[in-house]
Amino acid sequence: MSKITSVRGFRDILPDETPKWQRIEEKIREIFFNFGIQEMRIPILEKTELFKRGIGEATDIVEKEMYTFLDRGNEYLTMRPEATASVIRAYIEHHIYEKDPVAKLFTIGPMFRRERPQKGRFRQFHQINVEFLGQEDPRVDAELMSMLMYLLSEVGLAGLKLEINSLGCDKCRPAFREKVTGFLKSREEDLCEDCRRRLVTNPLRIFDCKNESCQEIISGAPVILDFICGECREHFERVKKYLGILHIPFVINTKMVRGLDYYTRALIIIPGPLLRLPRNRWERKTLLQAAAGTMVSYGCWVVQTYRG
Numbered sequence: 278m279s280k281i282t283s284v285r286g287f288r289d290i291l292p293d294e295t296p297k298w299q300r301i302e303e304k305i306r307e308i309f310f311n312f313g314i315q316e317m318r319i320p321i322l323e324k325t326e327l328f329k330r331g332i333g334e335a336t337d338i339v340e341k342e343m344y345t346f347l348d349r350g351n352e353y354l355t356m357r358p359e360a361t362a363s364v365i366r367a368y369i370e371h372h373i374y375e376k377d378p379v380a381k382l383f384t385i386g387p388m389f390r391r392e393r394p395q396k397g398r399f400r401q402f403h404q405i406n407v408e409f410l411g412q413e414d415p416r417v418d419a420e421l422m423s424m425l426m427y428l429l430s431e432v433g434l435a436g437l438k439l440e441i442n443s444l445g446c447d448k449c450r451p452a453f454r455e456k457v458t459g460f461l462k463s464r465e466e467d468l469c470e471d472c473r474r475r476l477v478t479n480p481l482r483i484f485d486c487k488n489e490s491c492q493e494i495i496s497g498a499p500v501i502l503d504f505i506c507g508e509c510r511e512h513f514e515r516v517k518k519y520l521g522i523l524h525i526p527f528v529i530n531t532k533m534v535r536g537l538d539y540y541t542r543a544l545i546i547i548p549g550p551l552l553r554l555p556r557n558r559w560e561r562k563t564l565l566q567a568a569a570g571t572m573v574s575y576g577c578w579v580v581q582t583y584r585g
């Protein structure tokens with residue numbers, strides 16, 4: 278009889294490793310407590326519709342990475358690929374915003390994505406997620422960024438570089454998108470197969486492509502900061518100012534664009550071997566319309582995969 282092993286991309290955390298995990302988690306909980314961020318525990322299973330609406334259908338996550346199945350009740354369910362959509366769902370479902378629209382929430386736990394297995398990446402991975410809800414002020418962006426840098430240094434990841442960019446808003450991004458799409462169309466034959474498809478579905482996602490020839494094309498693409506409106510510029514300037522006041526060094530990375538429509542304005546990333554796509558600030562209108570119109574949430578995936 279063949280031996281039964283764990284599922285590909287899923288792994289055991291063995292007793293010699295768990296103390297490291299516990300240390301990091303304890304440290305993080307302590308920091309969040311000090312910053313007044315409360316824990317929310319969300320289910321691992323959600324209705325598939327939540328992620329389709331909350332993340333967007335034309336994203337890699339929803340298109341090909343979700344663990345989705347038809348439940349016996351004839352309903353499609355998905356193992357959470359991220360936390361934010363669930364946090365917002367709970368925030369609305371339990372009318373948290375009625376008591377106090379400002380909420381600072383974190384979640385810690387496993388997420389599931391059927392990605393191509395790569396070294397150091399797992400299909401069940403662990404994520405710390407922070408959401409600051411209900412405040413529009415750029416001070417909140419700066420607060421979140423500074424907390425993130427502090428947290429990372431406290432768990433032993435000092436010397437990381439903060440990169441920021443603005444993604445504009447619904448008013449100013451369309452002009453940028455149009456310009457970029459035109460530019461990318463003119464180079465269509467040099468793009469990889471995936472990106473040619475993205476050119477139709479979601480052109481800004483091409484900025485995320487790892488393919489070298491695509492990256493080279495992108496390096497010559499129009500820059501979003503040349504397109505952002507007065508309000509977005511003001512917001513970005515204030516984020517930079519507050520970071521200065523907080524003594525948080527940063528660089529501007531104009532190539533960081535993200536094709537996901539729900540992100541607006543300040544976006545951050547901290548390149549590093551253990552970190553994958555921390556990001557920030559978005560207005561997830563599709564999900565939030567049920568509540569109080571547009572609401573601002575500052576989401577930040579602190580650590581996608583951490584291995585102690």
Ligand SMILES: [Zn+2]
Pocket residue numbers: 445446447448449450505506507508509
């Ligand atoms: Zn704008």
Ligand SMILES: [Zn+2]
Pocket residue numbers: 468469470471472486487488491
């Ligand atoms: Zn590509």
